[in-house]
Amino acid sequence: MEVKLTVRIAEAIKSGELPGDQLSIICRDVLDNLDTPQTKEDYVAMLADLASRYPIFSSIQEAENKQQEAVQNVDTMFARNPTSQ
Amino acid sequence: MPTEQFMAQKAALGKEFTGKGMPESIRWANESIETARKKPENIRAALKAGSEIGNQSILRTEELKTQVETIGKEAIDPETGKKVTTRVETENLKKANDGRELVEIFAEYGQLNPNIPKDQKKMEKLEERMVSVLEARPDGTQLFFPDPKKGVPMTDAKKCVFARKMLKNGGRELHMLVNEEAQALINDPNKPSTASESVIGALERYKDAEFNRDNAQIDLDTAKSEHQQILDDEQSFLDAITPGALGEQLKSLSDSQPGRLADILTSNKALGLLNQHLEQLNIQQEQLVRVKTTNNDMLKGVRQQLNGINRQIWGIRQQIADQTNQLNQMNAEEKKLATLQERKKNLPQEKIQREKAIREAQKGKVVADGEFTAASEDLRIANRLREKTETYFADALYHLPDHIINKYLDGKMDEVAVQIEEAIPFLNEKLREKLILGLDEKHYYEGRRLWKYPMHINTKKEKMIGSAVRQDWRYVVDGKVTTSPGVVETLETRVKNLIGGEAEWKALTEDQQKAVKAVYAVEVTNRYMKMKQERFFRTKVLGQQLITEHEFRELKKHPWNADVMEASARANQQFREAMEQQLPGVDLTTTEGKGRMWDIINKDNVLYALMMAVSVTPALLQEEKPQQS
Numbered sequence: 028m029e030v031k032l033t034v035r036i037a038e039a040i041k042s043g044e045l046p047g048d049q050l051s052i053i054c055r056d057v058l059d060n061l062d063t064p065q066t067k068e069d070y071v072a073m074l075a076d077l078a079s080r081y082p083i084f085s086s087i088q089e090a091e092n093k094q095q096e097a098v099q100n101v102d103t104m105f106a107r108n109p110t111s112q
Numbered sequence: 113m114p115t116e117q118f119m120a121q122k123a124a125l126g127k128e129f130t131g132k133g134m135p136e137s138i139r140w141a142n143e144s145i146e147t148a149r150k151k152p153e154n155i156r157a158a159l160k161a162g163s164e165i166g167n168q169s170i171l172r173t174e175e176l177k178t179q180v181e182t183i184g185k186e187a188i189d190p191e192t193g194k195k196v197t198t199r200v201e202t203e204n205l206k207k208a209n210d211g212r213e214l215v216e217i218f219a220e221y222g223q224l225n226p227n228i229p230k231d232q233k234k235m236e237k238l239e240e241r242m243v244s245v246l247e248a249r250p251d252g253t254q255l256f257f258p259d260p261k262k263g264v265p266m267t268d269a270k271k272c273v274f275a276r277k278m279l280k281n282g283g284r285e286l287h288m289l290v291n292e293e294a295q296a297l298i299n300d301p302n303k304p305s306t307a308s309e310s311v312i313g314a315l316e317r318y319k320d321a322e323f324n325r326d327n328a329q330i331d332l333d334t335a336k337s338e339h340q341q342i343l344d345d346e347q348s349f350l351d352a353i354t355p356g357a358l359g360e361q362l363k364s365l366s367d368s369q370p371g372r373l374a375d376i377l378t379s380n381k382a383l384g385l386l387n388q389h390l391e392q393l394n395i396q397q398e399q400l401v402r403v404k405t406t407n408n409d410m411l412k413g414v415r416q417q418l419n420g421i422n423r424q425i426w427g428i429r430q431q432i433a434d435q436t437n438q439l440n441q442m443n444a445e446e447k448k449l450a451t452l453q454e455r456k457k458n459l460p461q462e463k464i465q466r467e468k469a470i471r472e473a474q475k476g477k478v479v480a481d482g483e484f485t486a487a488s489e490d491l492r493i494a495n496r497l498r499e500k501t502e503t504y505f506a507d508a509l510y511h512l513p514d515h516i517i518n519k520y521l522d523g524k525m526d527e528v529a530v531q532i533e534e535a536i537p538f539l540n541e542k543l544r545e546k547l548i549l550g551l552d553e554k555h556y557y558e559g560r561r562l563w564k565y566p567m568h569i570n571t572k573k574e575k576m577i578g579s580a581v582r583q584d585w586r587y588v589v590d591g592k593v594t595t596s597p598g599v600v601e602t603l604e605t606r607v608k609n610l611i612g613g614e615a616e617w618k619a620l621t622e623d624q625q626k627a628v629k630a631v632y633a634v635e636v637t638n639r640y641m642k643m644k645q646e647r648f649f650r651t652k653v654l655g656q657q658l659i660t661e662h663e664f665r666e667l668k669k670h671p672w673n674a675d676v677m678e679a680s681a682r683a684n685q686q687f688r689e690a691m692e693q694q695l696p697g698v699d700l701t702t703t704e705g706k707g708r709m710w711d712i713i714n715k716d717n718v719l720y721a722l723m724m725a726v727s728v729t730p731a732l733l734q735e736e737k738p739q740q741s
Contacts, residue, residue, distance in 0.1 A: 030152045033159055037141035037148075047137035047165075054162035061156070086396065094403060 028070060031087050032057050032077070039083040053081055071095060136165050217242050547628060550610035551584065551635060584636040607632050 036053060039045035045053070060077065064070045071091060078088040144158040217238050224231040224238075586593045587603040595601045607628050608617040620628065691700055694712050699705050 029159065030148045030155045033144050033155050033162075034148045036162065037144040040137045040141040050137045050140065051163050051165050054159045054165075058156070058159050058163060061159075090400070090403065093400065094407065 028074075029057070029061050032084065035083055035087055045081075045083055056080075067095075137162075140165055217245075546611045547607070547632060548635065551632075551639070581636070581639050584632075584639070588633045588636050603629065603632075 036045065036050070036057070040047060040050060057077065060073050064073050074084065074088045074091055078084040140158070140162050144155070144162065147154050147158045220234075220238060224235050226232060226235060583593055584606070587601075587606045592600050592602045593606070604617075607625075608614055610632070611617065611628060617625065688700070691709050691712070695705065695708055698708060700709060
């Protein structure tokens with residue numbers, strides 16, 4: 028997750044999407060939040076929080092949500108028919 | 113001219129672009145992307161570095177922006193559009209490159225562990241690189257690494273040894289040297305650079321030059337692109353206005369409102385940005401497709417794993433079932449073995465018991481043979497008695513009270529009992545008990561001796577073993593008994609002895625004495641008939657299978673109990689039915705009826721036996737000839 032966030036910050040910096048004077052702020056913010064989550068749900072919540080404050084993370088959040096949704100679909104399918112494998 | 117306007121716009125865009133360029137953050141971005149690609153585990157360090165890029169970096173960025181603008185103007189040849197590089201800049205750039213490479217070598221060298229063979233090889237390569245850098249600049253070698261003893265350039269071997277020493281010391285000497293040189297440069301900026309420029313100064317200049325070069329290159333490319341775009345636009349514009357009225361209108365519009373055409377072109381640029389954004393969206397879509405494909409692959413893998421796990425579970429269940437069956441079989445075998453061992457253990461005892469049973473069976477066979485012989489004897493005796501019956505019959509009837517005979521003939525055994533009960537009121541309970549117990553005591557011991565032997569033994573010793581009951585019967589029949597030679601005991605004496613003695617007898621009233629005699633007569637008669645009844649019953653009735661062996665055994669074991677009465681009553685009923693069939697319409701209670709019954713009985717063994725079972729006439733059962741009255 029931190030790799031994705033960092034690369035996204037770097038891409039935003041390079042493309043000018045993120046002003047350079049916010050680099051230290053956003054990096055510090057991300058570092059402060061990285062160790063807090065303990066579960067996958069915590070990570071999703073943290074990502075939503077970051078995306079709400081920094082729109083550059085919206086794409087990561089959307090991708091994560093889709094992946095989470097796909098995992099939930101698989102879990103739901105197994106839960107409905109666990110012996111169909 | 114439109115071209116001038118476009119150029120002015122370009123300059124504004126270029127400034128805007130340059131203003132966005134923040135060297136520190138851009139450099140951080142490039143390094144971070146590289147770190148993410150090569151060493152993702154160090155990405156937190158990259159984030160930390162990003163967080164440390166603070167306001168000073170921003171200020172420096174502003175400063176550099178000014179320098180870029182200045183240098184960019186000076187470095188770009190307006191004629192050729194190429195960067196102008198002076199000799200000094202080239203030299204500084206080369207030094208800076210060398211210095212940067214040395215610093216990188218130090219940095220990489222410091223992270224290696226000399227105790228690891230793999231790292232040792234890397235360290236050797238780094239040493240070779242350092243030597244090659246030093247050799248490439250012999251004049252700089254002295255600058256960087258002067259021989260501390262001679263102050264002259266070192267040989268290659270010394271360079272190598274020195275390089276190793278420097279590397280192992282973590283570059284401390286180098287930094288000290290560099291700091292000194294940098295301080296000297298600060299103190300005297302006009303000092304000739306060829307000999308006194310420090311590595312840091314070279315690096316700083318290199319960084320600036322590199323940054324300037326990159327920005328100049330960006331500006332140059334942008335200018336070129338926009339210049340070409342302007343030329344194309346102009347040409348298109350001119351081409352468009354030449355053929356027709358629309359061109360004329362556009363030309364007029366361009367002349368009258370020059371900013372309008374620029375707006376149109378700006379819109380085209382915005383369109384290009386939109387296209388770029390669209391391309392990014394397409395890239396994201398491709399990424400999503402890849403994610404979906406990856407998820408599908410993951411799902412397929414998960415399914416395969418689940419299939420494998422299910423197969424393993426099935427196999428484990430099968431193994432458990434097989435092992436359970438084996439365990440059950442083993443338990444059954446073990447139980448069977450234990451049973452066999454127990455059987456084996458008990459075999460001697462079983463053998464003893466079996467042999468004992470065989471012996472008892474052999475004994476039983478002997479007894480059975482004896483009983484068979486006795487039965488044959490009894491039958492023979494019975495036949496002989498039957499021959500005597502006609503002779504004895506009249507005498508017997510003479511000795512038996514008529515009312516008793518009638519009761520038995522009618523099967524009214526209950527009435528006999530009632531008769532006894534009717535006499536009881538004349539007796540007190542204690543007196544009656546004495547009488548009955550006295551009879552019981554004597555008849556029990558004598559009777560037990562009588563009943564416990566097989567019938568043939570009884571028959572052979574009949575005079576001895578039946579004496580007790582028969583003696584009492586004699587009191588009833590004869591009124592007296594010769595108990596010993598010369599001693600005659602009367603019925604009254606016998607009754608007196610039973611109830612206690614002369615004093616007890618005289619204490620009774622006359623009615624009570626009569627009652628005692630009556631009860632005694634009935635009781636003794638009853639017992640005597642039962643005794644004889646059993647004997648003939650066994651011989652005749654059982655011989656004709658009119659009752660079962662079991663009933664007979666019960667009669668034998670309990671001659672005085674209710675079963676005897678019941679069996680007797682049943683035989684009496686059969687006797688009566690037989691008589692009624694033989695003598696239909698005849699009153700069997702009359703003297704004539706009795707006479708006709710005896711006629712039939714004397715001709716039919718079965719009826720005779722039945723009569724014996726009923727014990728109708730005890731006198732008939734006497735083997736000895738009754739006394740003539």
